[in-house]
Amino acid sequence: MPELQESWVDDPNELARRDSRDTLRALATAGAQMREGLTFAAEAPLERLGDERPRSILVAAAGSSQIVGDVLRVLAESSSSVPVAGRTNVPLPGFVGPLDLVIAVSLSGRAPGPLAIATEAARRGAALLSVGADDSPLADVTRQARGVHIGIGRGRDSSRTSVWSLLTPVLVAAGRLGVVDLPEEALQEASRALDTKAEECRPSSESFVNPAKLAAATLAPTVPMALGDGPLMGVAAARASAVLARTARVPATYGVLPDHASQVVACFDGPFTAGGGQGTSSPRIDDIFADPFLDGPAQPRLGLLMLRDAPAAEPTPSSALADAVAAEADEAGCKVVESVAAQAHPLARLAGQLAMVDYIATYLAIGTGIDPSVSPHVANLRDRTRGR
Known part of the structure; x- marks a missing residue:
């Protein structure tokens, strides 16, 4: 090794x-991402989600965005009786209906799994909240369903380094619904x-x-x-x-x-x-006498x-x-x-x-000589599976 x-x-x-896309700089913006997310959430019409706790919450996210569901679940477990589940793709669980909240998260707003889940949730009449790019299919689906879409800031090109842009609006919405106990000071403390x-x-x-x-x-x-x-x-x-x-x-x-x-x-x-x-x-x-050659x-x-x-x-x-x-x-x-x-x-x-x-x-x-943001094999995999 x-x-x-x-x-x-x-x-x-x-x-x-060696850090060709400034991964370290992007990670350093996490606190700023959170404060920006708080602003975006404050401007969003969250009242459309209702005033009562949903029967359940399902978080649709794939890849690095799955951390959103993980954080919401662990915080909700200690403060409410609302179960939080996660899915990466359809089928949407059969229990999801008008009494439930579906949260779809995708930085680009084009991830196939969250987009498909959001579309099916809208068809079933579930409350719908999405977080991601404003000009995207996910935003369109949410708005057509009269749900709430919350955009992200500029310069967010990787979900691995944009966690708090995606997570913060979800936490604000969950706090407003009483699913998690997150006063304003707790959110500010996290940003600090x-x-x-x-x-x-x-x-x-x-x-x-x-x-x-x-x-x-x-x-x-x-x-x-x-x-x-x-x-x-x-x-x-x-x-x-x-x-x-x-x-x-x-x-x-x-x-x-x-x-x-x-x-x-x-x-x-x-x-x-x-x-x-x-x-x-x-x-x-x-063995101190071992010869590596x-x-x-x-x-x-x-x-x-x-x-x-x-x-x-x-x-x-x-x-x-x-x-x-x-x-x-x-x-x-x-x-x-x-x-x-x-x-x-x-x-x-x-x-x-x-x-x-x-x-x-x-x-x-x-x-160890690896560019943290560029993987040739991941790029090759995307090329091999494009259009499938």
């Missing part, structure tokens, strides 16, 4: 050359958390103090797993798995405590950590990215389990990176962790 080249992530000229993370992880902050660069350097030579210490951080872990694959081109699994503790810890007995799969509790010892490259170690919620005043079973997993990982020779959320409203805590994993994946890509 490659080592992260510090000069590639610290030198401004190298960053500009995004600004803080952008400052901490800015490109001009050198590798020895930048938390995202440090984490990327630790994870670079590993096969990584992301682990959230509860449902809220589980959303960040799922996001980490997605962006490590899509941005850094690293296949990464993820899990959520307590359910996935055993399957994560079981990997510590495998070929990437303890004794090369010998079932021993002793950490793997690399004669013996081949060294086998990568397992990496564990632990995304932890803000610590409670008193220890909890969840925090104790997370501590135990981290200790076991360390003893097994697994490289461990911990990112701990700051004390704040749940949305702000989650916002900071989502921003962190985005920065980690981006620096990991750049530092």
